[in-house]
Amino acid sequence: MKKVFNNFKAEYAKGSIVNKLTYINIIVFAVINIIALFGYMFQTDIYLFVRKLYLPANLTSLINQPWSLITYMFLHSGLLHLFFNLIWLHFGGKLFLQYLNSKQLLTTYVFGGISGGLFFILLYNYVPVFKPFAVNALAVGSSASVYAIMIAIATYTPNYTVQMPFLGLIRLKYIAIFMITMDLVSIPKENAGGHIAHIGGAIFGYFYINQIRKGRDISDNFSSFLQKLSNTFKPKSNLKTVHSRPKTDYEYNSDKSRVQKEVDKILEKIATSGYDSLSKEEKALLFKASKK
Secondary structure (H helix, E strand, O other): OHHHHHHHHHHHHHOOHHHHHHHHHHHHHHHHHHHHHHHHHOOOOOHHHHHOOOEEOOHHHHHHOOOHHHHHHHOOOOHHHHHHHHHHHHHHHHHHHHHOOHHHHHHHHHHHHHHHHHHHHHHHHHOOOOHHHOOOOEEOOOHHHHHHHHHHHHHHOOOOEEEEOOOEEEEHHHHHHHHHHHHHHHOOOOOHHHHHHHHHHHHHHHHHHHHHHOOOOOHHHHHHHHHHHHHHOOOOOOOOOOOOOOOOHHHHHHHHHHHHHHHHHHHHHHHHHOHHHOOHHHHHHHHHHHOO
8 A cells, every 4th residue: 555655746846747646636525525435334424524625605614614716727627527627627727738837737727726715705796696605605626726727728829739539620719719608608507606617717827828928927926935834844954054154365375275285195105105004084185185
């Protein structure tokens, strides 16, 4: 079991950001379902725990579980939900990395998910047709994040063509337009919250690429934040950093002269008694001096 874990750890470490996000989504899905299984066997209502990870449209609930604005984008309501989102993540992510970097993709995924979540909350609290449902409405899934990636790469290289089954070569901009249109016309029919979140993610993807074109990229700041956050959870070393005062010219020249005198003595000893007559300390000093 340990070997399997180490192999997986190695694969995760060398994998692309697309692979890492895929692994995270799969692992979270598996863990949540295993917990649900134990909840079922021991007759415990595990849904109360899982619900705390879903994103609520209700503002009071959101205040009590602000982390859900992040956790919801790594959760899925079923295997098919997970499967289709990962297909789009793989498709869009691979294209994205042909032109942009891993930090930018992670930024798009996370902030696209946040943008989708906020758009979902905004519309459910302020658009009359959705307000009656805001109390119980929940958002779950990586769809908003995946949409952000798809729209971002379609914005960056709109005329890139991909081979689609039964349709032939299609430019990315037409795929993006089709995706947005389908979500807009589907809002009145079913899963309005999901389609709204998709559009929110798409909005971020579009504006993020436009900001990059203007020379403004938040991915560096976001990566620095994640690094600092990661460092806070790392065990602190007991080693202390000692900051020494730089030597003055006098001290430097004095030390250099002292070392040279010792080297001269060693060279005289070699001339009279041979190299084998030197002690370990003398050999080490001679070797060190020869590297300078």
